[in-house]
Amino acid sequence: MSTITVLGLILLLLMVLVGGKAGAQSFLALLLNFGLLFLAIVLVAFHFSPLIVTLVVGLMVLALTIFMSSGDDLSSTVAFIASAIVLVVLVLLIVPVEQWAMVQGFGPEDSEDLEGLSVLVGINFVKVTTATAILSTLGAIAEAAMAIAAGLSEILEQHPQVGLKALFGDGISVGKQIIGTTFNTLFFGFFGGFLALFIWFTGVHYSFGEIFNDKIFVSEILMILFAMLSVLLTVPITTWVMTRAAAGQRKRAAK
Amino acid sequence: MQSFKQTSKVTWWVWLAVLLVGGLLLWGTAHDAVLYHDPIMQVTAVRQHQTTKETDDFQNVDYQTQQTLTGHLLNTKNRGHQLKVTNSYSASGAMDQRYHVGSQLFVVLHHHGGQLSATVKDRKRDTPLVFMLWLVVGLLLLLMQFSGLMAFLSVAANGVLFLLAILLNGSTQGAQVLWIFGSLAVVFAAVTLWLVLGRTRQMVITLATTLGGTLCAILVALVVFHVTHEKGMFYESMQYVTQLPRPLFLAETLLGSLGAVMDESTDIISSLFALKRERPEITPRQIFKSGRQIGSTIMGPLINVLFFIFVADTFPMALLYLKNGNSWGYTFSMNMSMGVVQSLISGIGIVLAVPLASYLASRWLPKEVAA
Numbered sequence: 001m002s003t004i005t006v007l008g009l010i011l012l013l014l015m016v017l018v019g020g021k022a023g024a025q026s027f028l029a030l031l032l033n034f035g036l037l038f039l040a041i042v043l044v045a046f047h048f049s050p051l052i053v054t055l056v057v058g059l060m061v062l063a064l065t066i067f068m069s070s071g072d073d074l075s076s077t078v079a080f081i082a083s084a085i086v087l088v089v090l091v092l093l094i095v096p097v098e099q100w101a102m103v104q105g106f107g108p109e110d111s112e113d114l115e116g117l118s119v120l121v122g123i124n125f126v127k128v129t130t131a132t133a134i135l136s137t138l139g140a141i142a143e144a145a146m147a148i149a150a151g152l153s154e155i156l157e158q159h160p161q162v163g164l165k166a167l168f169g170d171g172i173s174v175g176k177q178i179i180g181t182t183f184n185t186l187f188f189g190f191f192g193g194f195l196a197l198f199i200w201f202t203g204v205h206y207s208f209g210e211i212f213n214d215k216i217f218v219s220e221i222l223m224i225l226f227a228m229l230s231v232l233l234t235v236p237i238t239t240w241v242m243t244r245a246a247a248g249q250r251k252r253a254a255k
Numbered sequence: 256m257q258s259f260k261q262t263s264k265v266t267w268w269v270w271l272a273v274l275l276v277g278g279l280l281l282w283g284t285a286h287d288a289v290l291y292h293d294p295i296m297q298v299t300a301v302r303q304h305q306t307t308k309e310t311d312d313f314q315n316v317d318y319q320t321q322q323t324l325t326g327h328l329l330n331t332k333n334r335g336h337q338l339k340v341t342n343s344y345s346a347s348g349a350m351d352q353r354y355h356v357g358s359q360l361f362v363v364l365h366h367h368g369g370q371l372s373a374t375v376k377d378r379k380r381d382t383p384l385v386f387m388l389w390l391v392v393g394l395l396l397l398l399m400q401f402s403g404l405m406a407f408l409s410v411a412a413n414g415v416l417f418l419l420a421i422l423l424n425g426s427t428q429g430a431q432v433l434w435i436f437g438s439l440a441v442v443f444a445a446v447t448l449w450l451v452l453g454r455t456r457q458m459v460i461t462l463a464t465t466l467g468g469t470l471c472a473i474l475v476a477l478v479v480f481h482v483t484h485e486k487g488m489f490y491e492s493m494q495y496v497t498q499l500p501r502p503l504f505l506a507e508t509l510l511g512s513l514g515a516v517m518d519e520s521t522d523i524i525s526s527l528f529a530l531k532r533e534r535p536e537i538t539p540r541q542i543f544k545s546g547r548q549i550g551s552t553i554m555g556p557l558i559n560v561l562f563f564i565f566v567a568d569t570f571p572m573a574l575l576y577l578k579n580g581n582s583w584g585y586t587f588s589m590n591m592s593m594g595v596v597q598s599l600i601s602g603i604g605i606v607l608a609v610p611l612a613s614y615l616a617s618r619w620l621p622k623e624v625a626a
Contacts, residue, residue: 002487003480004487007599010603014603014606023606030555042583065559101383114575118311118313119345120349121578124346125347137563139562140563140564180405184409186560188511188512188514193564199424199497199503213381222383228395229394
């Protein structure tokens with residue numbers, strides 16, 4: 001058996017042991033997310049527009065991740081709507097910034113890996129890099145939206161009469177609790193992946209000026225910043241969607 | 256409610272100040288060429304030439320265009336000197352790019368017989384980088400205030416430690432990479448948790464869980480590597496590798512999962528502390544059960560966060576493999592297999608941290624938690 005299979009089986013076993021049915025469901029969501037990510041690459045290779053593929057796949061990933069995790073109906077629905085809004089806002093920001101920074105495709109550090117490959121493949125790599133940046137933030141958006149929505153839904157359950165303005169303040173408070181650890185998750189997640197690149201920079205003695213303008217470096221740092229920004233945006237947007245949902249529920253209850 | 260009152264204290268002039276700082280930063284980085292040693296040229300005119308169609312061995316069609324850029328140097332002793340350079344770019348732009356009037360480019364100068372000519376090296380990118388940095392830090396401080404500042408400080412502190420560790424690694428030629436980053440992981444976790452939680456019992460329990468979970472995951476991975484002889488793992492597919500790939504891979508995985516395990520342990524243990532505060536009579540058994548309950552709802556989404564960070568990054572290279580006539584299986588092996596292994600190991604760490612956090616909390620929770 002290959003290493004991936006054995007590690008996958010161990011993960012499945014552990015998730016079922018710890019989380020029971022919810023654990024099995026989360027594992028399935030993970031598998032399906034991998035399938036969706038691979039599908040996105042294949043579709044772009046067939047010349048479908050990278051941005052449209054990313055938006056559709058992104059929404060499916062968010063739906064899968066959020067609805068296949070355990071959580072009550074209200075918080076799951078709110079988390080999904082909020083994360084979809086964040087996704088759209090993020091796309092509107094990432095597209096111009098990637099155009100501006102011109103960090104598409106590959107840099108001189110990639111030349112060894114590119115040996116023997118034709119790079120003139122007729123697919124716009126600005127769009128591909130934009131798609132990559134958006135996809136890499138999806139997990140973070142879903143996680144933050146679920147945490148905020150779950151926290152608020154618990155507050156609503158315990159204090160059903162809480163004012164909408166106070167609820168908004170509570171949302172920001174929940175956000176304050178998660179922001180420190182979430183930023184560190186993103187920092188370590190990304191920097192773990194870039195370790196080899198940073199070692200390269202120090203080994204080849206790049207100057208600071210060269211590093212801060214290097215295509216690959218800027219591209220990677222922008223990805224971390226997009227992910228952090230998406231988590232930041234998720235806090236007020238999820239809270240806002242939750243206040244709308246609560247207001248709607250109260251209106252219906254009043255009738 | 257306390258925090259809501261604090262939020263409303265952010266008045267319009269704070270926003271104005273942040274906007275002003277942003278404007279200054281943008282203007283500053285657009286005019287900082289004199290700070291660079293490498294010559295930078297500003298493009299003032301562009302002439303487009305003919306576009307030619309190119310077809311490669313795999314029937315991929317692309318278009319290449321030549322352009323002549325006229326501009327002047329912004330720095331070095333030849334500042335103000337007029338230059339003409341040529342650039343060629345493709346429609347896909349994987350390795351090249353189109354330049355416009357106003358672009359600032361790094362160039363390499365050639366002197367021959369008193370004549371100055373140049374070739375384009377790359378584009379200047381510090382302005383968009385600083386813009387995004389400003390946007391994130393500004394929003395973080397405006398929205399989250401004190402908590403935002405702490406989050407920023409912990410990331411900044413970790414960034415500095417990370418840099419030092421890389422320099423240390425460089426001075427030992429990478430021979431000790433796993434030890435350096437392994438011991439650094441302990442420092443990372445301690446500093447971050449100290450900044451977030453302060454010196455409390457809660458912090459000690461969270462730290463123990465974080466280190467325990469990460470260590471267990473790495474041990475499980477090493478056993479699996481040994482048993483399966485690392486079948487289906489392609490170290491040669493790792494990018495930018497300048498030293499022995501195996502310890503480097505483990506160090507990457509260790510660091511990558513550390514943040515997520517820490518995030519999860521913090522969540523579980525702080526919820527359990529809150530629970531104990533609300534219901535002081537709760538038994539250790541019930542605490543363990545609630546911990547498992549909380550943990551099993553957050554572990555799935557957290558594994559997902561890391562999965563997308565580790566694997567989405569391979570998109571451009573995987574796409575290139577597919578367009579160069581490689582099979583899906585080969586493309587997966589050469590681009591995504593290592594990222595998937597990393598996600599799985601981190602996932603194991605994240606799941607193992609759930610019972611660990613619940614157990615440690617149920618044992619070590621103080622009898623009386625101060626309200």
